[in-house]
Amino acid sequence: MTSFDSSPQLNVWRALLALAVVFVMLATTGWTAIRSHRGESPLQASLSAWRHGHLDGRELPDAESSPHRLAAFFASLDDRQQRRLAHRYPLAVGNMNGAPVELRYRANRIALRQQGKRERARTHDERLSPTGQYEATRRMHRYASLADGDRQILAFDPAGSGRVAEVFGDLDKAERVSVVVPGVDTDILNFQRTNRRYSAPVGMAAALYRAERTASSRTRTAVIAWADYTAPDGLGLDSATALRAEQGAIRLNTLVRALPGGSTVALVCHSYGSVVCGVAARSLPSRVTDIAVAGSPGMRTEKVSALRTAARVWAMRDADDWVQDVPYLEVGGLGHGADPMSAEFGARLLSASNAEGHSGYFEPGTVSLYNFAEIGIGAYHLVECARKNDGCRAGLPDATAA
Secondary structure, three states: OOOOOHHHHHHHHHHHEEEHHHHHHHHHHHHHHHOOOOOOOOOHHHHHHHHHHHEEEEOOOOOOHHHHHHHHHHHOOOHHHHHHHHHHHHHHHHHOOOOOOOHHHHHHHHHHHHHHHHHHHHOOOOOOOOHHHHHHHHHHHHHHOOOOOOOOOOEEEEOOOEEEEEEEEOOOOOOOEEEEOOOOOOOOOOOOOHHHOHHHHHHHHHHHHHHHHHHOOEEEEEEEEOOOOOOOOOOOHHHHHHHHHHHHHHHHHHHHHOOOOEEEEEEEEEEEHHHHHHHHHHHHOOOOEEEEEEEEOOEEEEOOHOOOOOEEEEEOOOOOOHHOOOOOEEEOOOOOOOOOOOOOOOOOEEEOOOOOOOOOOOOOOHHHHHHHHHHHHHHEEHHEEEOOOOOOOOOOOOOOOO
16 A cells, blocks of 8 residues: 555545445445346347247357357357347347357447437437437447448447447457557447547557558557446546456456457557556466556556566556546555556556647557557567666567568
8 A cells, every 4th residue: 555645635535435435335225226127238138038049949058158168159050050140149149259250240230230220219209308319319320330331349238338349450360469448438429539539449449450550561460449348437436446447357358368369469558448457467368468558547556566467568658648647546445556657666668758648649650659559569679668778678579570
């Protein structure tokens, strides 16, 4: 635990801790009881139908089976049978780790179109307020965009604020996969943006994929815009605790373990996404070779060694990033631990000299994006360190060498 330097800070964090206690009480008593009476979500309904389903007289495997077992099941089916399952249980298949990725893309297109029709009906539902109808309109348009035939949607859940993941590149043939893990205020509606394009997961991942292809056209890469966890809503109490990160870490670990083939994986974690990556670190498989964090409020630990991972840990922060002013500590479950940019933490420090604030790390032409791309393709000898001769490249291989 890190000590406080001043009593005003202590009082602020004590107040936040008190709020956390109230929040937990609400979540475990009446509030949860009210929410629990809601009906099944669309994904839960699809999984329930799968659980009771059959295919040509054959029982379907448990959807929670290991990716290896599910992959073997789908491999035993012909194309016609696989497509039938995608049409019958689109959300179940679209989110099923172990199902062929192309089949998941197909299933999620079907699911998105189905959910789009439901939202279209809601836009004319007189029981909804004008705000509710407007929200339905926004979702309808978002689902239509995601359902475009050229997009590769690896996961989709319309419940709540929504979760989604999109692939850039050929995931089946990739030698190296980068997973972009975004931070707060990430949901289905701001999964991509027209304004501030590169501050949203789609823009981040698309920019990184292009940068990796530019850096090495010979390296078979894929990048995943991974918004498949429930991120905190704004900079409130949720973002000061690890609850969302712990839930997201489980999902991130499951994703990485289920990726097809033998590709290595680099996690590129922005803002609160670095908390998710920090919590996940100790459980990640050995195929995760690198964890790179940008604009991090902390990784829920005091030093790299405490992450208990064999992956290389990199950190960067732009000089104008406001996150440098957050209290780097953890007390009573609030705060996220030491500053990953501190010498004591022990990360390999990268330059982000022209990132322009907290949301600018994936802007094309920035040193930060360049560094992410070189890590993604394994060209460690080409990364730019935060300071000259500080050893951030010491002892590293060059995966792109002939």
